[in-house]
Amino acid sequence: MERPASQERKGPNAEGPDRDDEPKPWRSEGLPSGPPAPQRPKINWRRFLITLLAVYAGFFLISSFFDTGGTETVSYTQFTRQVQAKNVKDIYAKGYSVQGDLKNAAKDPDSGDRSYTKFSTEIPVFADKDQLYQQLTSAGVEIKAEPVSADRGFFVNLLLSLLPVLLLAGLWIWFIRRSAGNMMGGGGMGGLGGLGRSKAATPVEAGKVRVDFDDVAGIDEVENELAEVVDYLKEPDKYRRLGAKLPKGVLLTGPPGTGKTLLARAVAGEADVPFFSAGASEFIEMIVGVGASRVRELFEEARKVAPSIIFIDEIDAIGRARGGSTVGGHDEREQTLNQILTEMDGFTGSEGVIVIAATNRPEILDPALLRPGRFDRTVMVSAPDADGRLAILKVHTRGVPLADDVNLAQLAKSTPGMTGADLANLVNEAALLAAKRGNAKVRARDLTDALEKILLGTARAVVIPQEERRRTAYHEAGHALLGMLQPGADPVRKISIIPRGRALGVTLSTPDTDRYAYDEKYLRDRIVGALGGMAAEQVVYGVITTGAENDLEQVTLIARGMVGRWGMSSRIGPLTILPSSADGQLTAAPATLAAVDEETRRIVDECYEVALRVLTENRDRLDAIVAALLEHETLGEAEAYAAAGLPRGGHVDAPVSTREEEGPVSTWEEEGVRRERGGPR
Ligand SMILES: Nc1ncnc2c1ncn2[C@@H]1O[C@H](COP(=O)(O)OP(=O)(O)OP(=O)(O)O)[C@@H](O)[C@H]1O
Numbered sequence: 001m002e003r004p005a006s007q008e009r010k011g012p013n014a015e016g017p018d019r020d021d022e023p024k025p026w027r028s029e030g031l032p033s034g035p036p037a038p039q040r041p042k043i044n045w046r047r048f049l050i051t052l053l054a055v056y057a058g059f060f061l062i063s064s065f066f067d068t069g070g071t072e073t074v075s076y077t078q079f080t081r082q083v084q085a086k087n088v089k090d091i092y093a094k095g096y097s098v099q100g101d102l103k104n105a106a107k108d109p110d111s112g113d114r115s116y117t118k119f120s121t122e123i124p125v126f127a128d129k130d131q132l133y134q135q136l137t138s139a140g141v142e143i144k145a146e147p148v149s150a151d152r153g154f155f156v157n158l159l160l161s162l163l164p165v166l167l168l169a170g171l172w173i174w175f176i177r178r179s180a181g182n183m184m185g186g187g188g189m190g191g192l193g194g195l196g197r198s199k200a201a202t203p204v205e206a207g208k209v210r211v212d213f214d215d216v217a218g219i220d221e222v223e224n225e226l227a228e229v230v231d232y233l234k235e236p237d238k239y240r241r242l243g244a245k246l247p248k249g250v251l252l253t254g255p256p257g258t259g260k261t262l263l264a265r266a267v268a269g270e271a272d273v274p275f276f277s278a279g280a281s282e283f284i285e286m287i288v289g290v291g292a293s294r295v296r297e298l299f300e301e302a303r304k305v306a307p308s309i310i311f312i313d314e315i316d317a318i319g320r321a322r323g324g325s326t327v328g329g330h331d332e333r334e335q336t337l338n339q340i341l342t343e344m345d346g347f348t349g350s351e352g353v354i355v356i357a358a359t360n361r362p363e364i365l366d367p368a369l370l371r372p373g374r375f376d377r378t379v380m381v382s383a384p385d386a387d388g389r390l391a392i393l394k395v396h397t398r399g400v401p402l403a404d405d406v407n408l409a410q411l412a413k414s415t416p417g418m419t420g421a422d423l424a425n426l427v428n429e430a431a432l433l434a435a436k437r438g439n440a441k442v443r444a445r446d447l448t449d450a451l452e453k454i455l456l457g458t459a460r461a462v463v464i465p466q467e468e469r470r471r472t473a474y475h476e477a478g479h480a481l482l483g484m485l486q487p488g489a490d491p492v493r494k495i496s497i498i499p500r501g502r503a504l505g506v507t508l509s510t511p512d513t514d515r516y517a518y519d520e521k522y523l524r525d526r527i528v529g530a531l532g533g534m535a536a537e538q539v540v541y542g543v544i545t546t547g548a549e550n551d552l553e554q555v556t557l558i559a560r561g562m563v564g565r566w567g568m569s570s571r572i573g574p575l576t577i578l579p580s581s582a583d584g585q586l587t588a589a590p591a592t593l594a595a596v597d598e599e600t601r602r603i604v605d606e607c608y609e610v611a612l613r614v615l616t617e618n619r620d621r622l623d624a625i626v627a628a629l630l631e632h633e634t635l636g637e638a639e640a641y642a643a644a645g646l647p648r649g650g651h652v653d654a655p656v657s658t659r660e661e662e663g664p665v666s667t668w669e670e671e672g673v674r675r676e677r678g679g680p681r
């Protein structure tokens with residue numbers, strides 16, 4: 001099977017250099033090959049600005065030199081005194097500015113001991129010029145005069161004042177020349193015909209995309225979710241005949257390097273359709289309106305060759321929630337975003353263009369993007385678990401000769417927290433090492449050395465330390481075990497110690513049926529479950545960590561609601577004491593509020609006691625879940641209950657949903673300060 005060998009070898013920033021010298025806002029693949037567009041040198045903006053500043057400063061220096069270099073600036077009084085003393089040889093007048101030479105050096109009136117023969121001065125407008133002229137002629141001063149416009153200093157001044165205008169003009173010309181390269185035709189920008197429409201995108205790869213689902217490993221669930229899209233792209237008529245509506249947009253979310261871009265290309269490869277890809281930030285130009293017309297153009301091209309895929313990477317760059325900041329580029333971003341929304345609204349699904357967008361930060365996206373008919377399908381791509389990492393390692397070692405001592409399964413186990421991009425990088429580093437060492441095959445040592453090099457060389461933690469994993473596992477197992485043991489709690493659906501965004505791990509519980517009202521028992525079990533992570537750390541380690549912040553927020557919210565809003569405390573009685581929102585009015589007396597706090601505390605304390613007791617009594621089950629978690633990293637419902645040695649008592653089998661927004665779900669996610677992956681890129 002064909003695959004792009006070079007692409008496989010790249011690390012997490014594989015696309016970086018490409019993007020940098022790519023003049024066009026998008027790339028397309030899978031179109032018939034055409035003549036390559038002439039490469040235009042990319043303007044380095046920082047250097048450009050620095051040069052400009054330097055030139056500016058230079059002008060200032062030079063002009064000030066011309067004005068005062070070697071001459072003494074004297075007062076008008078001083079000047080007339082020299083004239084009366086008949087010590088002035090000649091003057092040179094330009095408007096009211098006068099430069100001149102003295103016959104004999106005069107002492108500097110300010111410092112006293114410095115002497116000068118050249119001077120300059122300004123004649124006040126209100127000076128008696130006739131009288132001055134007479135004095136000058138009678139003193140025999142040679143007078144030279146020039147019209148104001150011939151002034152050398154004036155030219156310099158003119159240049160200086162014109163510089164910003166010249167600068168803008170230069171920018172404009174550069175911009176137009178640049179746009180002319182990949183844009184043609186008229187229309188795009190109102191009166192500025194020639195801007196904003198692009199020529200057919202030049203293919204990067206001739207023929208079709210040569211990546212398919214075989215190249216994407218360890219995220220089978222995600223592939224399954226996208227299989228429908230592939231099927232639709234392959235046979236749009238099949239769906240069209242039935243009038244079926246397919247998603248126009250799919251949003252891939254997940255940490256950097258988990259294969260979102262790869263996945264989008266694989267969808268195109270599987271479906272054998274052209275692939276257009278663009279980084280969202282590349283749409284945004286200095287000049288308002290260009291991003292929008294590029295978007296329009298991109299969709300036009302894609303529609304021409306439909307069925308096709310448009311991939312927009314880092315959509316958060318333009319898709320951030322609107323309003324709020326009004327920093328520069330705001331308008332442009334908004335217009336570009338609006339254009340994307342318009343395009344997606346405009347084409348009906350039957351046109352066969354599917355937009356796939358990727359982001360690491362779905363939470364900051366404008367909700368408008370996620371409405372039906374736009375990116376109405378969100379697919380979460382998370383970092384791979386141990387099995388997933390093994391599968392990815394297998395993909396990336398397909399073309400690499402491995403020595404017999406290499407144990408990929410072992411390597412997969414020792415790289416928790418690594419993403420697909422990290423693993424691809426690891427294999428490549430090992431191959432480089434082996435080549436440097438003159439070996440024909442990659443040996444186990446090359447891989448371990450490469451791993452060490454990566455661990456030392458990257459600032460972010462690539463591999464999660466074993467101790468941290470164990471602690472996270474205990475924390476999650478604590479939540480999960482209490483969820484399994486407390487009779488009123490919702491069944492546990494999934495436990496994971498794979499980091500996800502800022503979360504170190506997650507335990508997911510969903511009820512079997514929809515619940516509309518919650519009784520006190522259920523709420524108490526929720527609190528017990530939420531405290532389970534902290535309690536487990538207390539039981540096992542004797543200390544607790546900051547990881548329980550989210551848990552405690554949930555606990556406080558529920559307990560305060562029980563006391564202050566739902567009448568579940570006999571001491572307070574059935575009264576609404578606390579407003580349902582933060583800005584609501586508080587009407588209770590301070591003593592009542594204090595009582596609410598005490599009651600809240602009592603409930604939480606009682607629940608924490610329960611959590612500690614249950615976990616201590618069931619320590620063996622807790623340890624067993626932790627062992628299973630460390631082994632597999634994620635446990636589904638059946639595996640979780642099996643590990644705990646518990647029946648899924650009374651719980652009806654419900655379809656497991658991993659989409660957390662569905663239904664009343666309790667998730668216990670641990671905030672991890674250390675685990676912010678990726679960072680600025
Ligand atoms: N699941 C995977 N299977 C195989 N290779 C993978 C996988 N995930 C990532 N890779 C490798 O890592 C490289 C980079 O991944 P990709 O660019 O698709 O990640 P991404 O999620 O789009 O990251 P970003 O958010 O930084 O754009 C891929 O080209 C591929 O070599």
Ligand SMILES: [Zn+2]
Nearest residue numbers: 533551668669
């Ligand atoms: Zn927790």
